[in-house]
Amino acid sequence: MNVPSLLLLPMWVISTSFFSAVVITDAWPDPAVSTILVPLSRSQEAPISQFSSEMNAQSPGMAEVKVVHHQDLNKKILVALIVASTLLAVVLIFLVCFWIYLSKNSKKRSKSKGSANTDYAGGLPLNPMVGKLNTSAVMGKKGCAAVFEYNLLEAATNHFHERSILGEGGRGVVYKARLSEKLLAAVKKWDDADQDAQREFENELNWLSKIQHQNVVTLLGYCIHGQARYLVYEMMQNGSLETQLHGPTHGSALPWHLRMKIAVDVARGLEFLHERCNPPVVHRDLKSSNILLDSDFNAKLSDFGLAVSAQNKNNVKISGTVGYLAPEYLLDGKLTDKSDVYAFGIVLLELLMGRKPVQKTESNQCQSLVTWAMPQLTDRSKLPxxxxxxxxxxxxxxxxxxxxxxxxxxxxxxxxxxxxxTDVLHSLIPLVPVELGGSLRVTEPVPTVGLDPSH
Structure with missing residues (x-):
């Protein structure tokens, strides 16, 4: 039984008792009831018992007859009913108001308990890494991304010194930031003030504030300072897949099994976007430079500035990177989730061959990886x-x-x-050892190569 019911029970008992008392009181003789004295004939006067004689002695020659006025009694009962009903109505209104008050207070208490980790707008949990920071450094939060003060980012990147640069992209520079003694982050500075850059910034902030998956990079927060905009991500110690394959190490840190694990990680991230998000999301800019690797070489998708929902895929202009664009999208502007599958195929070729999607030939002409590789991919004698x-x-x-x-x-x-x-993912999982997240059981130890996190 809830609180309102417990409170209502004694009030109902009191009201019922009051009503019963009023009715019982009305049943007793009342002075207002008139008394009529009726004369009797002599034959009626003859006493037939001692009781009759005593009555005659009290009122000789007269018999007392009491007539009750039922109309007055009904009025009093009606008044009692009205009073009792009014009391009950007042009590019920009071209890309803009290119950609403308790409900609101309980909701406020539950919200206040989770306010440290929950966003007020989207209800998404704030990343736990942000909780390690001094709360005075965080101004607020949007989605699951904190709003950082500019002074904190400036100090964390040593005033955005060139020695803190991790890399450069089409829209800005990425800096290494030490937000606390135990927390490193990557800060992407957007210098462009044009509408396209602003749209991509807001788009990436919007998507990464909603999407949370083990194979999608985590957005810690953002900052807007004057014309400059900043996005703060989790630190990915081993950089991008592009740097690992085509940089100074030329893929030496990526043995076969690790490359297959990276392919499976990317496929899992895409499957989440295509199959688990509602509405589905098309990344639209999948490439090796947008696949980041953490200290354990777990691959995560990044750069969602061009991502679109499946509902709005027909209202976007052609954007992306040459070499990764699907033919139907490049030529006709038709964008589907199969456009991401095409780009994934290019990444898979990069992992397999260690070549860039577009390379210059000796005659300074550009050659597509697909054009060069396709005839040999289908010939088992040439493939190795x-x-x-x-x-x-x-x-x-x-x-x-x-x-x-x-x-x-x-x-x-x-x-x-x-x-x-999804079919691609199921085809690749059996090629990855169990130790790396697949289903392949190997007899020999799986080689894993790690890099210095400072790289």
Whole structure:
């Protein structure tokens, strides 16, 4: 029984008792009831018992008859009912108001308990890493992203010194930031003030404030200072896949099994966007430079400035990176989730061959990776010869053929011939050792190569 019911019970008992008392009182003789004396004839006067004699002695020759006025009694009962009903109504109104008051207070208490970790607008939990910061450094929060003070970011990046630069992108520079003794972050500074840059900034902030997945980079917060805008991400110690494959190390830190793990991680991230988000999300700019690697080489999708929902895919202009754009999108502007599958196929070829999507030939002409590789991907005798020398002869040939077949399907010119990313994922998981998140059981230890986190 709840609180209002417990309070209502005694009030009902009091009201019922009051009503009963009024009715019982009305049943007793009342002075207002008139008394009529009626004369009796002599035959009626003869006493037939002692009781009659006593009555005659009290009133000789007269008999006392009491007539009750039922109209007056009904009025009093009606008044009692009205009073009792009024009391009950007042009590009920009071209890309802009291119950509403208690409900509101309980909701406020529950909200206040979770206010440290929950956003007031979206109800999404604030990233726990932000909780490690001094609360005075965080001005507020939007979605699950904190709003950082500019002074904090300036101090954390040593006044945005060039020695803190991690890399440069199309829209700005990324800096290494030490937000606290134990928390490193990456700060992307957007210098462009044009409408496209502002739109991409807001788009990325919007998507990453909503999307939370193990294979999507975590947005810690943002800052707007004058014309400059800043996005603060979790630190990805091993940089981008592009840097690992095409940088100074030329893929030496990425053995075969680790490359397959990265491919599975990327496929899982895309599957989340395509199948789990409502409405589905098309990344629209998947490429090796937008795949980031943490200290354990877990791959995460980043750069959602061009991402669109499936509902609005027909109202966007053609954007992206040459070499990763699907033919139907590049030529006709038709954008679907299969456009991301095409880009994933290009990334898979990069992992397989260690080559860039577009390379310059000796005659200074650009050559597409797809054009160069396609004839050899389908020829099993030639396929081992085009594999990245770093991983050549380190994998089971059956696995190599299977990965090549998946890549060929992903880069089909006709979108309907390309598989869903879910099917791609299920094809690659058996090629990744259990220790790295797949289902392959290997007898030999899985080699893992790590880099210094300061790189």
């Amino acid at each position: 010869n085009i594999v990245d020398p770093v991983i050549k002869d380190t994998m089971d040939l059956k696995h190599l053929y299977q990965v090549a077949a998946v890549a060929v399907l992903c880069i089909q010119p006709e979108p309907s011939y390309r598989p869903l990313i």
